[in-house]
Structures are given as structure tokens and as C-alpha cells.
Amino acid sequence: MYLKHIRPYQLKEVVERGDPLLVPAGCIETHGPHMAIGHDTIIVEEICARIAEKVDVVIAPSFDYGPTGYALGGPADGTIDPDYAAFGGHVKAILKNFREMGFKAIYVIIMHQGMEAPLALAFKKAAAELSFESILEQGYPRGWWGVESLKDEAGPLSGHIDVQPMILPDASPPAGGDHAGYNETSFLLATRPELVEQDRLDDTAPWYCRQDEEKNSWTANVEHGQAMVDAVVAAWVKRIGSRL
Ligand SMILES: [Zn+2]
Structure with missing residues (x-):
């Protein structure tokens, strides 16, 4: 179910x-x-749609404009890099609203750079700050953690917002990352083939398209993509199931 599509009575149902x-x-x-x-x-959107076929979840509108560091060109090349402080503030405000909607388990799923890169860190920082702030906002006094009964009543600080790589450890292998190489090209071929044009690859293609003699952007294929998709979805269904 997509958050953008649901009506208020359905929001109440999914939250309950x-x-x-x-x-x-x-x-x-x-x-x-x-x-x-x-x-x-x-x-990530394609993976979420496939997770939703197997387990009851709500899919939020995507955060499309995350930090890139212009590591792969600028706007004229097809790369956007936002102001990081502004992006971080936006992320925190929206995550806070998701929690106020009533969602108890929120999974942020990332397939870009690493978990210590600016995109993932923006979400992890926001999640950490919100976990402390929400306790004070619920009316707990300063010093709550030092009072055992209040600490137990408030519950765990972490876990409400889980920021994870799309490829969870259980999915690898067969799933793996790269940049527009054998893995990512295969991922897209298996899910949105109309968005891949392998005949555009030629001698001028960047190094990351030809990282491996045998496994590269040219030899990327649906079979490998589908095996990765299946493994990634299975790992997520297992992770979500363990929380329900
Ligand atoms: Zn990529």
C-alpha cells in the first residue's frame, strides 16, 4: 500500500x-x-513494491534528492547535490511526521554510497536525535534515564527508525553493489528494462562500467538481476517478519 494513496481511515487501520x-x-x-x-x-522503489507483495507494509513517497558529493559529475551530467544542512533538516522533519502519524516501525532503505556516507548519515542522525527528543516531548522530565522506573516505562531509545542498506547481509551473495556496473545494470534490467540501453555503451564508457573483464555493464543480465532481487526481497521479508 502506498502512503500517497491511502485515505485517513486506512491510515488509522495500518497504524493500528x-x-x-x-x-x-x-x-x-x-x-x-x-x-x-x-x-x-x-x-529501492522496485524492491519495496516486491516486499509489499509478500508482507503488509506501507511505502512512503521517496526521498529522491539525496547527497551525491558531485562524485560523478554535475547537473549537466545528470547529477544533483543538495545543500546538506537543508537536506538533513528536511529529512528530520518528515521522519518526525511519520512517527506522529503513528508508525512504530520505520525502515529507511538505501542503495547509494555507503552507510557512513552523507545520505545514510542524514537519516541516522535524524533518527538518533528524534529518539531522544520524542521522550522529552512525551513529558518525561530531564534526567528520565537515570530513574529506573521512568527508563523502563519510556522503552528503548533506538529501533523506531531503522536505516539500512537495501542489500542486507543475508542477501549477499548473490546481491552486490557497484556503480552502474554488472550488479546495478542487472538490477535495473530485472526490474525496469526500459530504463537500460546497453547499446549506448562504447569505448568511451567510464572505468566503472568495465571493472571486471567478465562481469561488467556489457555482460549485465536479467538472470543475475532477478537472483539479486529475489535475495534482497527475501532478506527484507525476514527482517520485517522478525519485528512483527
Ligand atoms: Zn547506483
Whole structure:
């Protein structure tokens, strides 16, 4: 179910049922001459849609404009980099609203750079700050953690907002990351083939398209993509199931 589509009575139902909220987070970044520049968000959206076929979840509108550091070009190349402080503030405000909607389990899913990169850190920082602030906002006094009965009543500080890589450890192998190479090209071929044009690859394609003699952007294929998608979805269904 998509958050954008639901009516208020349905929001009440999904919150009461304890359905988790999945939040795709990505960026606009050039991905070689052959792939859609929105890949890192699109692939998370495609994975979320497949998770939703197997378990009751709500899928939030994506955070499309995450930090890229212009590591792969600028706007004219198809890469956008936001102001990081502004992005972080936006992320925190929206995550806070998701919690106020009543979602108890929120999963932010990322397939861009690493978990210590600016995109993931913006979400992790916001989640950490919100976990402390929400306790004071609920009316607990300063010093609450030092009073055992209040600490137990307030419950755990972490876990409400879980920021994770799209490829959970259980999915790897077969799933793996790269940039527009064998893995990412295969991911997109298996989910949105109309957004890949392998015949655009030629001698001028960047190094990251040809990282491996055998496994590269040219040899990327649906079979490998589908195996990765299946493994990634299974790992997420297992992770979400363990929380329900
Ligand atoms: Zn990518």
C-alpha cells in the first residue's frame, strides 16, 4: 500500500495493525551512458513494491534528492547535490511526521554510497536525535534515564527508525553493489528494462562500467538481476517478519 494513496481511515487501520513504513531514499546521479540517472532510488522503489507483495507494509513517497558529493559529475551530467544542512533538516522533519502519524516501525532503505556516507548519515542522525527528543516531548522530565522506573516505562531509545542498506547481509551473495556496473545494470534490467540501453555503451564508457573483464555493464543480465532481487526481497521479508 502506498502512503500517497491511502485515505485517513486506512491510515488509522495500518497504524493500528502495526504495519511498518518503508521509506526509499536515493539520489539523482549519472549512471554511465546506459542507465537511468534515478537508478539508486528506482531500484529501492522496485524492491519495496516486491516486499509489499509478500508482507503488509506501507511505502512512503521517496526521498529522491539525496547527497551525491558531485562524485560523478554535475547537473549537466545528470547529477544533483543538495545543500546538506537543508537536506538533513528536511529529512528530520518528515521522519518526525511519520512517527506522529503513528508508525512504530520505520525502515529507511538505501542503495547509494555507503552507510557512513552523507545520505545514510542524514537519516541516522535524524533518527538518533528524534529518539531522544520524542521522550522529552512525551513529558518525561530531564534526567528520565537515570530513574529506573521512568527508563523502563519510556522503552528503548533506538529501533523506531531503522536505516539500512537495501542489500542486507543475508542477501549477499548473490546481491552486490557497484556503480552502474554488472550488479546495478542487472538490477535495473530485472526490474525496469526500459530504463537500460546497453547499446549506448562504447569505448568511451567510464572505468566503472568495465571493472571486471567478465562481469561488467556489457555482460549485465536479467538472470543475475532477478537472483539479486529475489535475495534482497527475501532478506527484507525476514527482517520485517522478525519485528512483527
Ligand atoms: Zn547506483
